[in-house]
Amino acid sequence: MTKHIGILTAGGDSPGLNAAIRGAGKAAQGHYGMQMIGFLDGFRGLVDNRFKRLEGETLSGILTRGGTILGTSRDKPHRMLFGGKVQDMTDVIVDNYHANHLDTLICIGGGTQKNKRVFGLVIDFGTSQSPKSTRPLTTYLCPSRPGHPALRNNFASSLLLRTWLPMTGRRVRRPTLFSLWRKARRENSAASRLLGSTSLRFALHGWQRALKLLEKGLNIITLPKTIDNDVGLTDVTFGFDTALGIATDAIDRLHSTAHSHHRIIVVEIMGHRAGWLALGAGIAGGADVILLPEIPYDLEVVADAIRKRSRSGKNFSIVAVAEGALPTDKASMVREAEQRKLNAANKKEKKDAKEDLAQLNQEYANHTVLLSRQLEQMTGLESRVTILGHLQRGGTPSAADRLLATRLSTACADLISQDHFGVMVAARGDDAVAVPLEDVAGNKKLVPQDHPWVVSAQRVGTCLGMSE
Incomplete structure (x- = not known):
């Protein structure tokens, strides 16, 4: 057929x-x-x-x-x-x-x-090492809100805790829990009655659309x-290889104008959460500074690296910055707001955290321009910004x-x-x-600080914005 x-x-x-x-x-x-x-x-x-x-x-x-x-x-x-x-x-x-x-x-x-x-997303379901099945389910799943009314079904708690006991105390993906729940459902017919329960819906709320499909x-x-x-x-x-080539070519072209005018050129490369594109293009294009979302940067460290280049007779610098890169203070504020959103015990707390996140994002929407101005003031060198944007998505795909x-x-x-x-x-x-x-699902591949690309960048003297 x-x-x-x-x-x-x-x-x-x-x-x-x-x-x-x-x-x-x-x-x-x-x-x-x-x-x-x-x-x-x-x-x-x-x-x-x-x-x-x-x-x-x-x-x-x-x-x-x-x-x-x-x-x-x-x-x-x-x-x-x-x-x-x-x-x-x-x-x-x-x-x-x-x-x-x-x-x-x-x-x-x-x-x-x-x-x-x-x-759905990756979440942390708690760190209890010796659970007892008589405690509420959410004591293990969401320690920040143990009294949530949606999770007071003792039968559901008992069944699901027996199923999830081996996973307790570790970082667990919801799809992994879904697999265990399906196993429990096959082995215990009573589990099928939980399909519409508030307890199960709460535990699976982030990806219940997949359950329906x-x-x-x-x-x-x-x-x-x-x-x-x-x-x-x-x-x-x-898509990555093509965009990498486009970003690298842009850095190559910016070298000549930066050298001619003795400038700092700050080039923004796509990558809100992951810095692979900025890291790869920065290394391949010979950027002097590479700033990534995964490695919050110290502005003074960046400025000092550029001043050292100037003192050694190098009168220009290329700064490759991922769009999601943040200075250390701002990064900690964002993490704190994200944690409050994750741990919110009610809708109001979640709404407040979301509004704080939105405000932080709005304040830092033009962070690359701000970074350029700050480096100009701190180094005394003229600075210019190039934002590649959607240029990286377009054109003929690479071989x-x-x-x-x-x-x-x-x-x-x-x-x-x-x-x-x-x-x-x-x-x-x-x-x-x-x-x-x-x-x-939820397995986002970010740049680890000990990745070979990061190590290679450090070996050739590239500044990553962090103290050594």
Whole structure:
């Protein structure tokens, strides 16, 4: 029987999307005799049931094109503006999936889509080392709010604590707990009665949309795309190599003007949470200072590094800064607000924390310009700012990204032919590996301070904004 595949591109656009659409389509149709349709504008198109048939002529000539022929959007299925108000459109998505007789849905998306739209975030469920099953469930799951009314079901506490006892005291992903809960449900028929309980809904609130999709039989496969390269359990995401080349080329070009005018050039590179792009481009482009979201910087350390260059006769400096990089004081304030939001015991506390976060983000919206002014004042050198912005997302994808997208998307067609679903197709060396979505979700790949790239940058004398 012919299989029917749906495919969509969600989240920010990325070089290599069309190569992935082409690879999946050609392999599925030409090699396996499947049929494929592409939903327009991400999940919005799936809700509206707007699609195009992806046949030979449609897939021809798109390998080298940037962007996506399907269009994309950042709409979240469970929080979509529809009919003038924000609604949960998950059931509509499920209905359209079945109305089009789909056997699987390929979601090509990066960190946001897999971490939020499908499964949720990483959270810390407590540090108790010797739990007793008579204590409330939330004593172990959410120590900051042990009396939450949604978690006073003793039967639920007893059952779930027995299931989760081995995980207590460690950092646990909600999808991991979901797997354990499903095991408990299989082994204890009474657990099935918990499906609609307030206790279970509270414990799973961050990703209950995935529960609905999985319970209603949707088969999902994802591909890792993002220029940020921050998706866990894959060596690399497609889009990263192209953006890395663009950012490196920009730094190369800025060297000549910085040298000619004896200036500091501060170049902002994309990367709100993860600094892979700024780090890689900074090293490859020979930046003198690299500032990352993962390593809060000391402004005095940065200024001192530039002054040392001046004293040694080097009359210019290139500062590569990720858009999410923060000075140490601001970073601590953001962490404190995020922690208050996570530990909020009620809606008011959560709202207050969110407002504080929004205020902090607003105050630091133009931080690269502020950094440039501060360095000019502290060093006496003229400073200029270049913000690359969406330039890094556009243009023809690199050969490496076309190759990676084709490899992963054709492997995706192989998995569909084998009825292997619920996975992300990850790059591992020269292989394409199926990784369970439960393991990928919330697994954001950030730059560790001991990463070889960081060590290499330090070895060549690059300042990372921290004291040695």
